[in-house]
Amino acid sequence: MTAGGSSADDGTAVIHAGPAGSPDDPAGSVVESEPVAAAAVFGQRIETARAYVRLLADDGVLRGLIGPRETGRLWTRHVLNCASLTGLLPRDGRVVDVGSGAGLPGVVVAIARPDCQVVLLEPLERRVRFLVEVVDRLALPNCRVVRGRAQEAPPDVRGADVVVSRAVAPLGRLAGWCAGLARPGGTFLALKGSSADAELRRDEAEVIAAGLRDPSVVRLDGPVGTTFVVRATRGSDGPRGGRRPNQGHPGRPGRSAGGRSRRSS
Secondary structure, three states: OOOOEEEOOOOOEEEEOOOOOOOOOOOOOEEEOOOOHHHHHHHHHHHHHHHHHHHHHHHHHHOOOOOHHHHHHHHHHHHHHHHHHHHHOOOOOEEEEEOOOOOOOHHHHHHHOOOOEEEEEEOOHHHHHHHHHHHHHOOOOOEEEEEOOHHHOOOOOOOEEEEEEEOOOOHHHHHHHHHHHEEEEEEEEEEEOOOHHHHHHHHHHHHHHOOEEEEEEEEEEEOOEEEEEEEEEEOOOOOHHHOOOOOOOOOOOOOOOOEEOOOOO
16 A cells, blocks of 8 residues: 555554555555554464455455445454454354354454354355455455355354354344354354443343343453443243244345355355
8 A cells, every 4th residue: 555644533543545446455545554452462363364454445345345434444443343352252162243244243253263163144145255255365264154144044054152243233133133043052242332231221122032141231442442242142942932033134135045165256
């Protein structure tokens, strides 16, 4: 990338990229430079994290998966925000990212926690194509892509230790989609904003009806700000009162629940 840098309001440097369509920055955006904290978060995997940020800033923007204005905060608002939840994951856990989109938080989890096996579950074909390319180009052997809705996920996706999601739907609806993917005793983690407490109060009955228990808001104070995560545990008795989770899902339904690995592009 080219041209001089400047400082954002929080002291984070930003790089002003070259003209739109240039090889350095096809999207012609302002790309946030790497915060010092990133190296500590990703350790020996920092080069892989950097490569992912470049993919988001370039192909992610060009293909409409990342808004052009988001490139100025890719590290702080997106990548490091997602990385903050990795401390809530068990060792060697099986993780499903529902509605993965551009890979947030699933790809970040796969990079930061190579001990975990991560499934990126996404119904939209254009997003699936991007995710398959990302997993292949970053050489993430612990990560695979499955096209489909949560309600139609194949057996090998279900029974996860942790089901995660970010910015997909209101909490109550999201819990209905995600609860059935977790094993009994497994964990549901929803990345939310500062209104997480209010959202949980509003939707707690739906969360419990979906078969999740002990929902609470976890506040994670990291080097680039605070992340709010709604956490709940999958019960052993499924949805209460015979209620079926909400069957809607943003985007088109998948053609099938079949999986696509990083070698299937």
